[in-house]
Amino acid sequence: MDYIEMIGFxxxxxxxxxxxxxxxxxxxxxxxxxxxxxxxxxxxxxIILWLVYALYIPSPSMIVTNTITIVSAFFLIYFKIKYGKT
Structure with missing residues (x-):
């Protein structure tokens, strides 16, 4: 792994x-x-578009973290819909 990818991670x-x-x-x-x-x-x-970009490059640091961030954002959207005022 080169130092630029380490900075990315x-x-x-x-x-x-x-x-x-x-x-x-x-x-x-x-x-x-x-x-x-x-x-x-x-x-x-x-974030989904960043993940597509990361897969295209490819950039392991961006793939891993954007995948985690997609899951986190999905949970916040789920919570907003579930617990939000209707």
Whole structure:
């Protein structure tokens, strides 16, 4: 693994890890009032496109972390729909 890919793994780890506390907090509190469904949907589509790009390059760091972020974003969308006011 070259040093550029290592930098990619570190950056990807930090940005993915920064997102996980929000998922955990939302899961524990079930408070989704501050979450915007349109933003979450645009974010999910963007991350899916990043994953497609990463698969095309290929970039292992982007593949791994974008896959994890897709799952996290999916959970936030699920929580927003399940716990949001109807």
């Amino acid at each position: 570190i950056a990807a780890f930090l940005t993915t890890a920064a997102f996980l506390p929000q998922v955990y907090k939302t899961w524990k509190t079930k408070d989704v009032s501050a979450l915007s469904l349109p933003m979450l949907l645009m974010f999910l589509v963007g």
